[in-house]
Amino acid sequence: MAVTIYDVAREAGVGIGTVSRAINNHPHVSQKTRDRVLSVIKELKYQPHAMARGLARKKTNTIAVIVPVFTGYFFLEVLKGVQQAVIQDHYDLILYSIDQAEKTDQFLKKTLREKRVDGVLLISLKITDQYARYFLDSEFPIVLVDSYHQELDSITVQNQQGALIATEHLLSLGHRQVGMIDGQLKSSPAQDRLLGYKAALAKAGIPFDDRYLIISDIVTGQDGFNRESGYRAMQRLLALGDERPTAIFVSSDIQAAGALRAIHEAGLTVPEDIAIIGFDDVEIAEYLDLTTVRQPMYEMGQLAVKRLLACIEGDKSPRFEKHLDTQLIVRSSSGVQI
Amino acid sequence: MAVTIYDVAREAGVGIGTVSRAINNHPHVSQKTRDRVLSVIKELKYQPHAMARGLARKKTNTIAVIVPVFTGYFFLEVLKGVQQAVIQDHYDLILYSIDQAEKTDQFLKKTLREKRVDGVLLISLKITDQYARYFLDSEFPIVLVDSYHQELDSITVQNQQGALIATEHLLSLGHRQVGMIDGQLKSSPAQDRLLGYKAALAKAGIPFDDRYLIISDIVTGQDGFNRESGYRAMQRLLALGDERPTAIFVSSDIQAAGALRAIHEAGLTVPEDIAIIGFDDVEIAEYLDLTTVRQPMYEMGQLAVKRLLACIEGDKSPRFEKHLDTQLIVRSSSGVQI
DNA sequence: TTGAAAGCGCTAACAA
DNA sequence: TTGTTAGCGCTTTCAA
Numbered sequence: 001m002a003v004t005i006y007d008v009a010r011e012a013g014v015g016i017g018t019v020s021r022a023i024n025n026h027p028h029v030s031q032k033t034r035d036r037v038l039s040v041i042k043e044l045k046y047q048p049h050a051m052a053r054g055l056a057r058k059k060t061n062t063i064a065v066i067v068p069v070f071t072g073y074f075f076l077e078v079l080k081g082v083q084q085a086v087i088q089d090h091y092d093l094i095l096y097s098i099d100q101a102e103k104t105d106q107f108l109k110k111t112l113r114e115k116r117v118d119g120v121l122l123i124s125l126k127i128t129d130q131y132a133r134y135f136l137d138s139e140f141p142i143v144l145v146d147s148y149h150q151e152l153d154s155i156t157v158q159n160q161q162g163a164l165i166a167t168e169h170l171l172s173l174g175h176r177q178v179g180m181i182d183g184q185l186k187s188s189p190a191q192d193r194l195l196g197y198k199a200a201l202a203k204a205g206i207p208f209d210d211r212y213l214i215i216s217d218i219v220t221g222q223d224g225f226n227r228e229s230g231y232r233a234m235q236r237l238l239a240l241g242d243e244r245p246t247a248i249f250v251s252s253d254i255q256a257a258g259a260l261r262a263i264h265e266a267g268l269t270v271p272e273d274i275a276i277i278g279f280d281d282v283e284i285a286e287y288l289d290l291t292t293v294r295q296p297m298y299e300m301g302q303l304a305v306k307r308l309l310a311c312i313e314g315d316k317s318p319r320f321e322k323h324l325d326t327q328l329i330v331r332s333s334s335g336v337q338i
Numbered sequence: 339m340a341v342t343i344y345d346v347a348r349e350a351g352v353g354i355g356t357v358s359r360a361i362n363n364h365p366h367v368s369q370k371t372r373d374r375v376l377s378v379i380k381e382l383k384y385q386p387h388a389m390a391r392g393l394a395r396k397k398t399n400t401i402a403v404i405v406p407v408f409t410g411y412f413f414l415e416v417l418k419g420v421q422q423a424v425i426q427d428h429y430d431l432i433l434y435s436i437d438q439a440e441k442t443d444q445f446l447k448k449t450l451r452e453k454r455v456d457g458v459l460l461i462s463l464k465i466t467d468q469y470a471r472y473f474l475d476s477e478f479p480i481v482l483v484d485s486y487h488q489e490l491d492s493i494t495v496q497n498q499q500g501a502l503i504a505t506e507h508l509l510s511l512g513h514r515q516v517g518m519i520d521g522q523l524k525s526s527p528a529q530d531r532l533l534g535y536k537a538a539l540a541k542a543g544i545p546f547d548d549r550y551l552i553i554s555d556i557v558t559g560q561d562g563f564n565r566e567s568g569y570r571a572m573q574r575l576l577a578l579g580d581e582r583p584t585a586i587f588v589s590s591d592i593q594a595a596g597a598l599r600a601i602h603e604a605g606l607t608v609p610e611d612i613a614i615i616g617f618d619d620v621e622i623a624e625y626l627d628l629t630t631v632r633q634p635m636y637e638m639g640q641l642a643v644k645r646l647l648a649c650i651e652g653d654k655s656p657r658f659e660k661h662l663d664t665q666l667i668v669r670s671s672s673g674v675q676i
Numbered sequence: 677t678t679g680a681a682a683g684c685g686c687t688a689a690c691a692a
Numbered sequence: 693t694t695g696t697t698a699g700c701g702c703t704t705t706c707a708a
Contacts, residue, residue, distance in 0.1 A: 002453065004701055015679040020703055028677055047451035051398065052701030054389035055684045062432070069418060072621070076414060080407060083435050092454070094400070095433045097421045113385035115340065115685095116430070257625050283410070284625060287595050342685055353695040358687060366693055390685030393700045453701095 003044045012040040023048060062092040063308060064117040066107050068124055069097040072254065073282035074297060078123060078145060081301025089309050091118075098125075101223075105131055112140055118312045121304055122147060124223075126188075141311035143320070145304045148188050153311070153320040155304050159189045162293040162326030163196025163249065166277045169291075169328055170247040171204045174338040175275060179212035179245030181233040181255055187223040190215075193251045193279065212237070212245050216255060230255025234262035246274060246338070253278035253285040253292055260288060260333075271335025281329050291334035294327045341382045350378040361386060398456050400430040401646060402449045404442065405461040407435040410592065411620035412635060416461060416483060419639025427647050429456075436463075439561075443469055450478055456650045459642055460485060464526075479649035481658070483642045486526055491649070491658040493642050497527045500631040500664030501534025501587065504615045507629075507666055508585040509542045512676040513613060517550035517583030519571040519593055525561040531589045531617065550575070550583050554593060568593025572600035584612060584676070591616040591623040591630055598626060598671070609673025619667050629672035632665045 009016040014033060021029045022037040029037075040046075054060040065082060067075050086093050094117055096107045104125050111120050112134060119141035127135075127142075132149050135142045144154040170178050180197045183190035194213075201208055214233040216224030230250060237244055250256040256278035263274055270276055278285055281294035307320050347354040352371060359367045360375040367375075378384075392398040403420060405413050424431050432455055434445045442460075446469050449458050457479035465473075465480075470487050473480045482492040508516050518535045521528035532551075539546055552571040554562030568588060575582055588594040594616035601612055608614055616623055619632035645658050 002451070002701095006701085016702080017679060017681095017704080018677085021678090024703080030677060033677080045451065047448075049393075049701050050452045050454035051389045051392035052684090053703080055387075055393055055686085056701075056703040058684070060389065069421060072414065073411075076410065079435070083407060083433075084437075092432050092434075094430050095421075096430075097417070099422075110385070113340070113383065114388045116388035284622060287622060288625060340685095344685085347695095354686080355688080355695060355697090356693085359694090362687080368693060371693080387685050390700090391687075393702085394685080394687040396687095396700070 002049075003046045004049070005046070008037065008040050008044060008046050011044060012037045058115075060116060060118050061090065062094055062117045063305070063312075064094045064096060064107075064111045064120040066096045066098065066104065066111070066120060066122050066125060068101065069099045073284065074146075074252075074280055074295075075123065077282065077297035078301040078304075081298035081303075082121065082305050083301075084298075085302045085305035085309075089305075091309065101125060108135075112138065119143075119308045121145060121308055126186075127152065141308055143304050143308045143311070145300055146189060151319070153307055155300050155307070155322045155324065156189070157295045157300070157324045157326050159192035159326075160196040160199070162279060162295075163193035163251075164200045165326070165328050166249045166279065166291075166293050167197045167200035168203070169330070169334060170249060170275060170277060171200060171206075173247070173275065173335060175245075175247035176206060177209075177212065177243075177245040177247070178206070179214070179237055179248040181214050181216060181230060181237070181248060181250045181259060183216050183224040183229075183251050183255070184218055185215060187225075190223065190225075190251055197249055211240060211243075216251075225252040225254060227254050227258035227261075230258030231262045232258075234259035235266075238262065238266050238268075244274070247276070247334075248274060249277050249279075251279050253280045253282050253288075253290060256290055256292070256333075257284055257288060260290075270333050275335040276333045278333075285329070285331070289332045291331045292329050294329050296324050296326075300324060340387075341384045343384070343386070346375065346378050346382060346384050349382060350375045396453075398430075398454060399428065400432055400455045401643070401650075402432045402434060402445075402455040402458040403461065404434045404436065404445050404449075404458060404463060406439065406463055407437045411622065412484075412618055412633075413461065415620065415635035416639040416642075419636035419641075420459065420643050421639075422636075423640045423643035423647075427643075429643075429647065439463060446473075450476065457481075457646045459483060459646055464524075465490065479646055481642050481646045481649070483638055484527065489657070491645055493638050493645070493660045493662065494527070495633045495638070495662045495664050497530035497664075498534040498537070500617060500633075501531035501589075502538045503534075503664070503666050504587045504617065504631050505535045505538035506541070507668070507672060508587060508613060508615060509538060509544075511585070511613065511673060513583075513585035514544060515547075515550065515581075515583040515585070516544070517552070517575055517586040519552050519554060519568060519575070519586060519588045519597060521554050521562040521567075521589050521593070522556055523553060525563075528561065528563075528589055535587055549578060549581075554589075563590040563592060565592050565596035565599075568596030569600045570596075572597035573604075576600065576604050576606075582612070585614070585672075586612060587615050587617075589617050591618045591620050591626075591628060594628055594630070594671075595622055595626060598628075608671050613673040614671045615666075616671075623667070623669070627670040629669045630667050632667050634662050634664075638662060 005016045009019045022034045124146045216229035218224045219228040278292040281292045285292045343354045347357045360372045462484040554567035556562045616628045616630040619630045623630045
């Protein structure tokens with residue numbers, strides 16, 4: 001049998017209350033007893049039972065991270081930031097990676113009711129108004145990352161501004177037929193990136209041509225942000241023949257990777273025949289020499305945890321809404337002045 | 339306050355024992371009461387408190403996954419398999435991703451003592467004999483993935499065989515100066531891949547030339563399996579000038595990506611000047627058109643969970659040691675007959 | 677400063 | 693078939 005607080009108390013010749021106080025360094029324990037208890041704990045290799053503690057304290061020291069399973073590198077980078085922050089504050093992390101966006105509510109419900117965690121981080125996934133209300137009403141902390149709800153805390157990047165600078169960069173190189181491959185518009189980052197693209201065109205006085213905008217199919221994954229969809233979208237653009245765009249802003253690096261393949265298969269080269277800019281700056285972008293818009297993924301994860309833990313620990317400050325800046329990373333795929 | 343089993347019992351006009359039995363579908367509950375209880379549960383939106391349940395049952399329905407933080411895609415793929423299997427069996431997953439291999443023991447200790455989880459999956463990380471014994475003695479289930487210990491359950495790939503087929507493929511194309519870039523030899527997969535490489539040379543009657551073997555520095559990460567180390571290793575090989583190898587087997591795709599960059603920077607081309615084969619078949623390999631040795635990562639994760647849950651649920655079968663087959667995925671980086 | 681005892685919300689053994 | 697009760701291992705009053 002595992003060693004419990006009773007074993008420690010007996011061995012140290014004190015009551016269990018004292019042991020508990022010693023562990024949780026309460027003020028009113030004499031240095032002498034504290035030392036004795038601590039040494040017995042070391043000797044017996046005692047460690048408090050997490051569940052028992054959770055039950056008594058009504059606090060689990062654990063957070064849930066809910067994330068779409070197919071997110072790949074974006075998620076991996078965010079997760080690194082999350083992990084770093086979580087470990088630093090001695091919390092544990094339960095990962096729910098879900099394969100269909102529709103199941104989001106089911107997991108939110110679980111985390112809300114089961115009380116296995118003290119708060120939740122919802123990444124790249126939409127929350128319904130109904131559940132937003134549940135969280136608000138029960139004062140259960142939640143923060144959204146790469147997602148948005150008007151009543152909840154959220155951390156996103158300036159998607160619109162990122163798309164704007166990407167498109168403007170292409171424009172500044174002399175391109176006039178600039179296309180865009182976007183993710184599914186039910187994703188709000190995808191919507192915002194489209195706005196940025198259109199804004200850049202408008203500023204340059206170039207009319208929007210809807211033949212040049214392809215909204216990705218959902219092939220796999222949540223929202224069309226995947227390689228296959230980028231590949232197919234590019235094929236549609238190439239089918240325009242001579243009227244095809246000379247430059248394309250793609251709403252994610254993964255899709256851009258697919259687009260590059262389609263271009264190469266068509267016997268064309270990047271950036272000579274077609275210039276490309278992606279979005280995210282995941283690791284693959286560097287391998288592919290892809291110009292892209294960098295999202296500060298690590299920072300997003302880190303910041304999200306900081307905010308979540310602050311809420312868990314009783315911070316009552318008003319709603320938190322942070323939009324981080326993006327940054328254009330210029331590599332060879334966008335080419336030079338034409 | 340959250341709704342408890344007492345609320346349900348009162349509302350349904352039964353004792354809490356009956357509610358408990360209805361929830362956990364015990365046999366001896368009449369259909370009538372069961373239905374009533376269940377409908378009250380739905381009405382009150384009751385969900386059992388995970389901690390209370392864990393405490394009473396001495397079972398948390400949660401497993402820990404301990405993984406080095408820098409593993410990248412390999413881990414991501416394994417994790418997909420893990421997640422799928424875990425969800426299917428209604429377990430939760432606590433993720434501990436650690437930044438220094440030396441901290442492994444610290445986390446193993448935590449999982450072992452704190453009783454927050456029912457078992458642990460240790461991925462790509464070594465366990466000391468001392469801790470292996472702790473787990474064995476306390477009958478606490480653990481399974482190793484991409485790692486090995488002579489007394490514990492483990493799932494690995496046939497690293498040696500994989501390296502052998504890769505090297506033999508290069509040899510079969512006519513190469514005689516075949517080099518290798520390996521990870522740090524304290525990693526057993528790295529050791530095994532080296533053995534496979536040497537075995538292939540021996541079978542072909544080619545003497546081993548130690549100028550052609552580069553053991554990666556640890557630049558970042560656990561074991562030298564990273565891009566930067568591959569890049570530097572390749573530069574060392576290129577420094578051999580005319581005597582440089584004409585083909586190279588690299589012990590991971592990530593390192594191969596770095597090697598490719600070094601080759602391109604030197605103004606050489608792949609596969610014409612130098613043929614390359616990687617290991618893992620992570621997503622990047624496909625983007626880079628890299629011939630590689632595929633590890634069945636998803637299957638490893640899945641299988642590991644299946645085994646772990648079986649142990650948790652009382653399976654007393656003898657030690658489990660599985661070595662999965664690898665598969666050569668031929669793309670363009672290995673070239674054709676010379 | 678300390679010990680005793682009452683929960684935390686559940687499961688499971690025991691009675692009925 | 694059901695209700696009652698004694699834990700599970702801890703924290704936290706309340707007294708002393």
